[in-house]
Amino acid sequence: MATDDRFKQNVIATLARRSANQCANPDCGALTSGPSDDPHDSVNVGEAAHIYGANPGSARYESTMTSVDRSSISNAIWLCGNCHKLIDDDPSKYPSGLLFEWQRAHEHVIAEKVGKTSALIRKKFEDRHLEEFGRLSYLSERLILEKGDLWEHRLTAEVLRFEMEPVLHRWDALKRKLYTLPSTRVTSEDSLAWIRIKLKEIKAIAHSFGELINKEFSIAWGAPGVPGSDTAIVATARLYSEVCQSALKWEESIRFAFLDEIFEELQELLIGTAGRIIDEAAKLPAFLAETVGTNPPEGHFQLSLVLDLSEGWKDKVDGALKRIAIQLSK
Numbered sequence: 051m052a053t054d055d056r057f058k059q060n061v062i063a064t065l066a067r068r069s070a071n072q073c074a075n076p077d078c079g080a081l082t083s084g085p086s087d088d089p090h091d092s093v094n095v096g097e098a099a100h101i102y103g104a105n106p107g108s109a110r111y112e113s114t115m116t117s118v119d120r121s122s123i124s125n126a127i128w129l130c131g132n133c134h135k136l137i138d139d140d141p142s143k144y145p146s147g148l149l150f151e152w153q154r155a156h157e158h159v160i161a162e163k164v165g166k167t168s169a170l171i172r173k174k175f176e177d178r179h180l181e182e183f184g185r186l187s188y189l190s191e192r193l194i195l196e197k198g199d200l201w202e203h204r205l206t207a208e209v210l211r212f213e214m215e216p217v218l219h220r221w222d223a224l225k226r227k228l229y230t231l232p233s234t235r236v237t238s239e240d241s242l243a244w245i246r247i248k249l250k251e252i253k254a255i256a257h258s259f260g261e262l263i264n265k266e267f268s269i270a271w272g273a274p275g276v277p278g279s280d281t282a283i284v285a286t287a288r289l290y291s292e293v294c295q296s297a298l299k300w301e302e303s304i305r306f307a308f309l310d311e312i313f314e315e316l317q318e319l320l321i322g323t324a325g326r327i328i329d330e331a332a333k334l335p336a337f338l339a340e341t342v343g344t345n346p347p348e349g350h351f352q353l354s355l356v357l358d359l360s361e362g363w364k365d366k367v368d369g370a371l372k373r374i375a376i377q378l379s380k
Contacts, residue, residue, distance in 0.1 A: 055104040055120040062098045069128035074156035080130045098126045099134045101149045109141035116339045124192035127153045150188035187212040194280045200342045202271045202278035210335035213291035233308040241313045258293050297324035312377045316370040
């Protein structure tokens with residue numbers, strides 16, 4: 051579906067006013083509007099620049115962002131034309147994080163110059179509020195502070211993207227056998243107990259996943275017409291990511307365990323069980339990003355996450371356990 055990720059005129063006008071028509075590059079600070087030769091007109095050399103690029107191939111483009119976030123004021127910084135070209139020509143020197151810092155510092159300077167005591171007090175509050183969350187992405191911080199349209203779902207998608215990225219990267223690496231860990235030796239005497247523990251662990255992981263996806267996110271988002279809780283959204287998203295981390299550690303413990311030959315068939319059947327949870331979990335941030343990208347979304351949207359196993363898995367496990375019992379009885 052094609053999207054228009056350009057800034058709307060009201061966003062541009064608001065951004066220019068918040069920047070006092072002054073370039074936000076701290077090494078520049080040029081005024082971007084002034085009188086023209088026509089006494090009834092003015093000139094403007096300021097531009098609303100995208101922090102994360104608007105289109106594939108553009109500077110600092112982030113494919114996982116929603117269209118809404120790309121075109122919102124949260125992703126905009128006011129610059130003169132020269133500085134706009136400067137940051138886009140060299141995105142490695144001017145990464146998104148630096149531009150977010152420019153923007154926030156510039157608005158603070160402008161608030162001090164305007165002399166708005168309330169603005170300065172609000173900034174102190176915002177700084178203290180953000181401290182409660184610990185490390186967040188820059189976009190998450192902007193969404194928390196600005197709370198624009200659909201902010202609850204946009205914040206959830208962004209925190210999930212940020213928190214889950216390392217887990218998904220490592221899970222992909224594990225599937226491709228790009229790393230190894232020291233093997234854990236499990237003796238024949240301990241193997242059945244070890245397997246029972248692993249099955250109990252994966253059941254607990256699946257239960258936590260179900261509770262978060264079916265209950266906790268809805269609570270954090272708030273009832274229809276009631277604002278959600280930013281702290282609850284971040285906390286729930288982090289718990290969701292932790293469930294994926296637990297699933298990954300479980301997969302590693304299975305794949306890098308060394309069992310006697312009679313248990314290898316069962317071990318092979320267990321491999322990938324927790325990985326299915328990670329694969330399903332990864333669908334949520336993508337679904338939210340796509341859904342809120344229709345700003346405002348219309349109709350009802352539903353995502354079904356299914357934690358199932360391959361066909362006949364239980365029968366295969368039962369069969370493997372029977373063969374193990376026969377071998378052990380000899």
